[in-house]
Amino acid sequence: MAEIRIRNTNERISGEQEVREFLSKQDVLYEHWDPSKLPAHLQEKFALTDEDKSEILSTFDTEIRDLADRRGYKTWDIISLSDATPNLDELLKKFENVHTHTEDEVRAITAGRGIFIIKGNEEIGYFDVELEAGDVISVPEGYAHFFTLMDNRQIVAVRLFIETEGWIAHSYDDPTFVK
Template identity: 75%
Template sequence: MAKVRVRNTGELIEGEENVRSFLEKQEVLYEHWEPSKLPERLQENFDLTAEDKEEILNTFDTEIRDLAGRRGYKTWDIVVLSESTPNIEELLKKFEQIHTHTEDEVRAITAGEGIFIIRGDESVGYFDVILSAGDVISVPEGSVHFFTLTEAKKVVAVRLFIETEGWIAHPYEDPTFVK
């Protein structure tokens, strides 16, 4: 279940409704899908074949199509990051730069954990959204953010896009941001 840590105050927000309410005020969509729908062999598997990825997409087909229909997403895929991912440290350095997008950045975590660091409104500042299996987040177009992994360094996520070419980051300079 997702948690939110507000960086300015250290406040920790827990519980699905509390997290959803906080994120909604920051215009971030949060949902929860049932991760136990996946076959057990895929629930904590970070070495997926093309067939495994297709099975994950098929398992969550109803949820994916519902979200896509409501939000205008046209394409989706699976991303897997773990210590066995080639050049994982270089990839993480790329992800860990604050940036924006010209479309929402959407992730539905099916295994493992990840963290979105997002700049909220002026009263909130930056906050961390710690995600685990079942958590779904849509960071709105134009929001300053980045994604990283927890210390476990492994995640499987469904990514949804509006533009068929997928994820395009636009670097953002913020001298007030501290990692």
């Protein structure tokens, strides 16, 4: 289940309802899918074949299509990151810069863990959303944020897009942000 850490105060928010309410006030969508639907052989597998990716998408097809229909997403895929990923550190550098998008950034975590760091309203400032299998988040277009892995450096997620080109980031220079 997702957990939030507000960086200014180090306050932590946990529990599905509390997390959902906090994120809703920041205009961030949070949902939870049943991670136990994923076949056991994929629950801790982070180096995926094309067949594995197809099986994950098939397993969560109903949830993906429901979210896509409600929010206008047109395409989706799987991203898998782990120490087995070629050039992982270089790839993470690309993700770990504060940026925005011209569409929502949506991730449905199917295995592993990751963190979205999001710029909230003036009162809240930046906050971390620690995600694990089953957590679904949609950071609204134009919101400053970035994503990184947890200490175990393993994640598999469904990504949904409106733009058929996929993930396109726009740098966001924020001198107030401290990693």
